[in-house]
Amino acid sequence: MTLEQKIRSKQLTVGIVGLGYVGLPLAVEFASKGIKTTGIDVDQTKVKSINAGKNYIDDVDDEKLRSLVKKGSLQAADNYNSIGKLDVIFICVPTPFTPNKEPDISYIVTATEHIAKRLRKGQIIILKSTTFPNTTEGYVKPILEKASKLKVGRDFHLAFSPERIDPGNKKWTTANTPIVVGGVTPECTQLACMVSEFVVSKVIPVSGPKVAEMEKLLENIFRSVNIALVNELAQLCDRMGGINMWEVVEAAATKPFGFMPFYPGPGIGGHCILIDPYYLAWLARQHDFQTKFITLAAETNENMPFYVKTMIEREVSKMPTSLRAAKIFFLGVAFKRDVDDTRHSPALRVMEILHADGAKRLSYNDPHVADVKINGTRFTSQKLSAAALKGADCVVITTDHSSYDYEFVVSNAKRIIDTRNATKNIKKNRDRIVLLGDGV
Numbered sequence: 001m002t003l004e005q006k007i008r009s010k011q012l013t014v015g016i017v018g019l020g021y022v023g024l025p026l027a028v029e030f031a032s033k034g035i036k037t038t039g040i041d042v043d044q045t046k047v048k049s050i051n052a053g054k055n056y057i058d059d060v061d062d063e064k065l066r067s068l069v070k071k072g073s074l075q076a077a078d079n080y081n082s083i084g085k086l087d088v089i090f091i092c093v094p095t096p097f098t099p100n101k102e103p104d105i106s107y108i109v110t111a112t113e114h115i116a117k118r119l120r121k122g123q124i125i126i127l128k129s130t131t132f133p134n135t136t137e138g139y140v141k142p143i144l145e146k147a148s149k150l151k152v153g154r155d156f157h158l159a160f161s162p163e164r165i166d167p168g169n170k171k172w173t174t175a176n177t178p179i180v181v182g183g184v185t186p187e188c189t190q191l192a193c194m195v196s197e198f199v200v201s202k203v204i205p206v207s208g209p210k211v212a213e214m215e216k217l218l219e220n221i222f223r224s225v226n227i228a229l230v231n232e233l234a235q236l237c238d239r240m241g242g243i244n245m246w247e248v249v250e251a252a253a254t255k256p257f258g259f260m261p262f263y264p265g266p267g268i269g270g271h272c273i274l275i276d277p278y279y280l281a282w283l284a285r286q287h288d289f290q291t292k293f294i295t296l297a298a299e300t301n302e303n304m305p306f307y308v309k310t311m312i313e314r315e316v317s318k319m320p321t322s323l324r325a326a327k328i329f330f331l332g333v334a335f336k337r338d339v340d341d342t343r344h345s346p347a348l349r350v351m352e353i354l355h356a357d358g359a360k361r362l363s364y365n366d367p368h369v370a371d372v373k374i375n376g377t378r379f380t381s382q383k384l385s386a387a388a389l390k391g392a393d394c395v396v397i398t399t400d401h402s403s404y405d406y407e408f409v410v411s412n413a414k415r416i417i418d419t420r421n422a423t424k425n426i427k428k429n430r431d432r433i434v435l436l437g438d439g440v
């Protein structure tokens, strides 16, 4: 049976390499469509957890995962032995940057090498990890072809289809967010689209992997640039005084066309928006091109934790204490609202740079994050009690989790630095609040 026949008759088997924020929800979607799905991850804790029916990703329904594993539709392995039995293999491994902010595609390369050794005719490999244009054709394809002696388009298929999942977003999920697919050949595109249509409501084919790789970077860099714009304006509003940047954005957002609201904050984090501008800048340099505008936006956003640190220092300097002695209590260390992901979290960055500068009485609360390491020191989430708020010289709202009772926070804290406009609906005790982008 050809791959197309297997897809049409739903007799295909799917493998997902990398069972993190992207891979596990995708695996659960395929398994819940009645397709036998195997997850592969080098992290044995994740593999054991799945095989025991235990979920570890907020976006995945605990009960759904448990029943899929029990039924045998979903299983996980810490090795690549099953590759030969799979028809479709998605690669969802990390794409971080190096300490010098250059792309690190070593996870893609390693995963591809493991697959290449076991590749057989008729399979399709779909790369989902965010990466720079030409990764699929310039890196993945040669590894697969060389080790297997098979040829893409003739013996097996290869496509790039970037992931768009927004962890914590209840409205837009894996199932209802359209995705883009670019195959190495038209048939690769067609087959990758057919496979994706099992789990995604709308699939948009493009002319090839490079367009799909570039469009994903455009999506994320678009966010980076627009967030940098409002972060710069927020600093200007602070400097001028008397203009609330949040109100400015809300007012501009009443324009029904040509404007899209973005909000200031303590910086950007996560595994995408912070990293992706550097992936493109690195590639551009190879073509004697400097992505000045994009790099400036990334720098503006990376400066925001330093800006928040300055806000904290300014408030502490008005108190009968020093930065070293001040008790600073952070609310929220996840990189954004209602998630447990702390990768490149701006909140952690603020804590790190304060800690490095001698501020040692730092503490935090985060309902989603039990503990963190700041410059090698372990901190555990503290109870968000009236006593903890009252005891702090300064409370900094770094992540606006929706479970927080902001009225309770403001009524108990002496001084609040709000970097997210989380206290916008609080009417009482506003004189205690210093809002980023409000000129106070």
Ligand SMILES: NC(=O)c1ccc[n+]([C@@H]2O[C@H](COP(=O)([O-])OP(=O)(O)OC[C@H]3O[C@@H](n4cnc5c(N)ncnc54)[C@H](O)[C@@H]3O)[C@@H](O)[C@H]2O)c1
Binding pocket: 017, 018, 019, 020, 021, 022, 023, 040, 041, 042, 043, 046, 092, 093, 094, 095, 107, 110, 111, 128, 129, 130, 131, 163, 164, 165, 166, 167, 271, 272
């Ligand atoms: N998290 C998001 O919101 C998001 C959204 C869109 C795109 N992406 C992109 O998707 C990719 C994956 O991101 P993520 O957030 O799921 O990462 P993650 O760190 O949550 O998960 C990646 C998984 O891959 C595993 N892994 C690493 N090397 C492996 C190997 N050689 N073989 C098998 N497994 C391996 C890791 O153990 C981990 O479980 C990245 O390129 C990211 O930029 C992420």
